Amino acid sequence: MMTPKVEDVPPDRFDLKIGTLIIGAGACGLVAALSASEAGQDVLVVEAEPYPSGSTALSAGLIPAADTKIQQAAGITDDAALFASDIQSKAHSENEQELVDLLTSNAAEVIDWLSERHALPFSVVTDFDYPGHSRRRMHGLPTRSGRELIDALRSACEREGLDIICNRRATTLYRDQDQILGVAVTGPDATVETIACDRLILACNGFGGNRALVSEHVPQIEDALWFGHSGNRGEAVLWAEGLGAGLQNLGAYQGHGNVAHPHGILITWAVITEGGVQVNRDGYRFWDESQGYSEAARAVLAQPGGEAFAIFDGRIAAIARQFEDFKRAEETGAIRSAETIEDLSKALGLPSVALEQTIREIPVGGTDQFGRSFNPPLLAPPFMGVRVTGALFHTQGGLCVDSSARVLKEDGIAFTNLYAGGGAAAGVSGKGDSGYLSGNGLLSAVVLGRIAGRGA
Template identity: 55%
Template sequence: MVSEVVRDGTKLFEFTVPVVVVGAGAAGLVAALAAREAGAEVLVLERDVVPRGSTALSAGLIPAAGTHWQKAAGIADTAEAFAADIMAKAKGEPDPDLVALVTREAGPAIEWLGARYGLPFSVVADFSYPGHSARRMHGLPTRSGEELIDALRGAAEAAGIDILCEATVTRLYADAAGRVTGLAFTRPDGSVDEVGCGRLILACNGYGGNKSLVREHIPSLADALYFGHDGNKGDALLWGQALGAATRHLPGHQGHGSVAHPVGILISWATITEGGIQVNLAGERFSNEATGYSEQAAEVLRQPDGLAWTVFDGRIAAITRQFEDFKRAEAMGAVITADDLPTLARRMNVPADTLTRTMAAVDAARAGTIPDAFGRDFTTTRPLAAPYCAVKVTGALFHTQGGLVVDATARVLDTSGHPLPNLYAAGGAACGVSGSKAAGYLSGNGLLTAVTLGRVAGAAAARPDDGLAASVA
């Protein structure tokens, strides 16, 4: 179905909803909760049978600084330190004002979801993610995106928010000034309905599911496994551009270098940060794995057959079992184990002498005897020990990070820097805080902007002043 914008200032609608949200992932549902709480009537349109989106495919972890969960765990952190980490990872590319906004609002946003809607967050306190100077990842008990999206859907339903599923938005209507007056959506039987809107929030993610746009903006991953939601066709980007919106950092994206092959299950990067390594099908390391899981996707895909093995041990596996995805991978037989390296190599079908030599070099680097050939610092990690574990993995594109440029109230800006009359964007629909490269992605940036910009957009769209105030705290 083709996304389009029809300019028709005379178009009339049988009924109009003050705030319409396109997309019922984390960004859309949080936006709807914020708008409803602010007193607005809200309609959420979702193409799936039930809300899932890319959120359900993620680990469901939201980074936030200065939360009461961190304080209870003895973790000192600030929004300023969080912002500095984001800017450092992305080499100063992101808009500093947007970075300041999302890092300032992240803590209050998840504490609001916890206190107001009962989402049982806790902080991941037993391992660190690359680039984060403090342990600030927060998630629900199973550490799964499925649990997060189900909890948000339950909260929205309890709040009386109308979520219309199996409704694929294909057309926006706008007047000559660029004000969106309504939209059309298609149902599974081919019927088309229309609804007017006072304000529109685009929360339908980026363009990862659109092969032609990926080939245009991220050619290195044009043929990569896409691990996001197939519905992410770039609708928000195309609609925004048709309305004159500015875009930024379109090549920016989150990849992941650890998707179990062939079962297609995300393997937590704790397998690497706690001291694990990656080797190719010949048993040789090929990069500094600790740099980040996003940029590691392309490194893995450059290996023969686009495959690698993540090698770790039983201690790390025990840490990683807090993630439902890892337990599922184990149950499906994707994780192999052995009591010694030669046996592990045989089960991996890699040369035993090569794998043993690779591990010896890592141990020497860890001991400080020789520098690591790829520049990784192993000295802060514990040596791997029996039982050894391995998972065959591939690299994948998770979601795009570039998108529509927004202001401090999540309003979409035009190419002159002025806000479009009544259009907002959150999550992957908006330009995020990762810059223009995969290496700029700091763990959790996707759900960070989904939750924070979702809340900001919802609260602003519900206000009669067209959202000119900048804070939701």
């Protein structure tokens, strides 16, 4: 990997000039492109990978938003203030309130805009609750797939005639004091091109794929399976250091403690929230699973062999099948099914007596020794299970931005034409993993992308 650089001396002549240049074609970059185009700007998106993807494509593609027209049609009463309160409660009030309010107050407009202006067929997940959300506000496309979301956004960009150039990794930013003049990008044949721009939007990545930065900033998860996008190399953080830009909450991350192992397929947390449990290889539960899937990463990794088993049943599986990843896990044989706990134990290699005791002791209609409450019904045949491990999915810290998504310098003064969103910007997940509320990453991506695209 070439070391990202910041240079004060620009080339004598740039190869190309563009109005708004966007680095990264994940959800943030594509939303920013649509927003900038709508504002009458000429736009170019450069993407390091062979096709638009980003961390979005590896996720379930669910975006939380409060008081959308889709929620209203579904009879769900919600508002931005309640959403903001949920975020801060999960993050122990470690976020800047101004940023939380910015994201929650603009999220509904973004969903409505994408639905109405760009025909993305969002619907609300209404058959189960996500930890920490006091309302059902997760909006997703029909297959509940991040790949579908990226493809839909890319198609919208194509309909608008927007240019997305792939296989171009940005390596150097050229600046004149607090203004960005342009960038240098490197192609697959190592050819370097320079692009001048009036505005630059960093929609590139986090740093989860950069093991040195992970070790420095989030050492508690450095041994976890890296399950994020390979392009998450930390360019935004490294450019920020060269620019003297402000950085915040670099220890925040999204983990996931329910990744099928060794298949590497994300298993929706619905298998837990709807009444399933996690057990270790001895057949016993070991924590309060209702805390969330990000916290589960550390909890699972602390178990023997760094693995666990998600145990649920056919009723729960029917809910989980709305997610493409879950169906794929079934197709590949990662998920086992049996009519008895004894047979499921054999299929998973677990001690049957211990697992039967664990299932028998679930206090349906009560609270267990870990503090988790269970509601009926009791797990029933067919019983199902999958071997899982803990993974690092995405880092949540990044560049500080203002209410216009402009990047702030360390002294709090904004760069005149540098913007950031998505994985490049500091999110609203507090300082560790316990502050991650489902959908925070995509919330930051689409809202800051929308705002940055419009411009100040």
